[in-house]
Amino acid sequence: MKRDLLGDLDDWFGRDNRKPLIIRGARQVGKTWLVRAFAEKRFENMVEINFDLNPEKADLFASRDVEQILRLLEVDLDADILPGRTLLFLDEIQSAPEVIPLLRYFFEKIPRLHVVAAGSLLEFVLSKHTFSMPVGRIEYLFMGPMSFSEFLAANGREKLCRFLAGYCLDDPLPQSIHATFLGLLTEYCTVGGMPAAVQAYSQSGDVRLAAREQSSILQTYRDDFLKYGDRIDARLLGTVFGAIPRLIGQKLKYVNIDRNARAKPLADCIDMLEMARVIYCVTHSAGNGVPLGAEKNTKDRKPLFLDVGLLCCALGLKATELHLAEDLVLVNSGAVAEQFAGQHLLYAGESYAEPELCYWNREQRSSSSEVDYLFAHGSQVVPVEIKAGKVGSLKSLHVFAAEKGSARAVRLNTDIPSRCMVSSSVASKPSQPFELISLPLYLIGETNRLLTQQDSA
Known part of the structure; x- marks a missing residue:
């Protein structure tokens, strides 16, 4: 598979003022794969530490002396770490939050060393951190699901990708090509952009295997609820998570989620799901000018799910239902089309900026x-x-x-x-x-x- 963000990593690689990079995104959107593909393309070797699988490795970062840290890593991992030739990859860094402040010292002391960190549920750590963040000494890259064009490329439809990328509004678009794209659009809405589901489908052509992966991802998100903090009601969190798919395109009203629950716990659950990046709340803006966020009304919101394929899975929509629909825009009262458009517009901005949609x-x-x-x-x-x-x-x-x-x-x-x-x-x-x-x-x-x-x- 190919991700467009590889181009952003190439730009980061070539910059003289490069800073340690933290890739942020929901679980299972392909952060680890992206870094490994980048390392294979650009570096002689990669040193990878997964703090979720190996929490004890955090002890190697006990010092602020980054030269000493590198020596310990080389001994512990039996690997060479050579600035300019090695990529140091700190995966699941949210499981070792004490390592985050140390990134500044890599930037200040060994700027030639390429350092990338990645994390899901990272917002929970950043929202309650007690350490000093390395402001101005790290960069961020925000990652979402695979786009429609990335889905096409993963399924061997590069010619169609190039056609889209070169299309001009006044160009003729033959009905046969248009129909092909509409069919593939329906496939994408069924499979979605989660890499595991896309890979299962591209290798087999079987949407049922993609649906199996989608169900697994949704269950993984539910299993994560206990990691959100001990003050949150996991049962209520599950209720909110289950309700969001049927509320796409609607103004967010707590009574439509659970009429018996109090507003504050429901609001907390929504905030938690947003922090985990499995939902996003599109906010009303007065729309008088840019930036749109300057005129936001955070009390007036409507939800988006992370991915249209996960949405269809959560709603129980089958591929046959989408293919037989007279118009995709009309499916499920327009929710599928609104989700598809929303997730693409949300991540249409610069990858280094926090995604925003109004x-x-x-x-x-x-x-x-x-x-x-x-x-x-x-x-x-x-x-x-x-x-x-x-x-x-x-x-x-x-x-x-x-x-x-x-x-x-x-x-x-x-x-x-x-x-x-x-x-x-x-x-x-x-x-x-x-x-x-x-x-x-x-x-x-x-x-x-x-x-x-x-x-x-």
């Missing part, structure tokens, strides 16, 4: 409106609606464009790509002309590139 709504008795997602394209706020049907049915996009003066908007569906000029039609509001760009869901990974092309056209 949406917009306006609640009024007579005319409520909601735009599924907002994202920043340069200095522009671009609204995104996931919707089948005609231009005139995009009421919320019209409302947003009229209120915010939007120059463009994106509609995601399962039709051939198109673009046209539209004038907003909202009572008591001046008409606002904007460009409506309609893209099939499978082009979501190219959205920013396509908008940039339009900017320079």
Whole structure:
């Protein structure tokens, strides 16, 4: 398999001001595989320590003298550690949090040594740490599930990947190629982007084997609940985790999770699942300008699951149900399409920045409106609606464009790509002309590139 983040690691490798790197992401998204593939490509050897499997190895890092640490590691592991030629990989570093502050000394004393750490549940350590964090002396890289294009590459469809990467909005898109992509989109939504599920499917072509891996991953996440802390109710945590898949695309209301539970414990459970990165809460933003996070309302949220394949598994949706659906956008009241789009937009930004995604709504008795997602394209706020049907049915996009003066908007569906000029039609509001760009869901990974092309056209 190939991950796009290998390119980010290549950039990190070649920088003179490189700092120790911590890769952050949920369990099972492929952090360890990524580092091993990077090491095989770039280094003579790799020294790997897994603190979860070998917690006693933390004793080797008892000193602040990194030269001494390296000598001890070489003896203990019977390996050579050569700056510029060896990758030092500290896996599951959350199991040895006392090692994290020492990363600064590798940067200060041996900057030529490439040091990468990785961890899941790392946020729990960082949120309650009592040590001094090496601010300005470490870098982060955030990792999510495999994208649709990575899924295509893993299944030997490199030509299709290149087609997507080179597609321009005014290029013709034959119906036969469009149909092929829609079929593969449905496959992706069934299998998802968790590497174990993708690998099982790519090697066998059997979605049942992918489903077995998905079930195992979901159970692993449940087994982790006891690691979240002794003050959390594991039973309630399980209830929340089980409820989130059926709430995708809906405003988060505690009564829809457990009407008998108190708000504070439910809020704590949601926070814990977010810290573990197995869910993400998309937050309302006023959407007046960038950065979108500057106008967030954290009380107005809607949940995303980590991965669309895990979502379908948790909901019990079978591959046949997705393939037989008239339109993927309509499956499960649009939740599958909204999850697919959301997880791609969430990780569409720079890999070194904390992933962030917002949406917009306006609640009024007579005319409520909601735009599924907002994202920043340069200095522009671009609204995104996931919707089948005609231009005139995009009421919320019209409302947003009229209120915010939007120059463009994106509609995601399962039709051939198109673009046209539209004038907003909202009572008591001046008409606002904007460009409506309609893209099939499978082009979501190219959205920013396509908008940039339009900017320079």
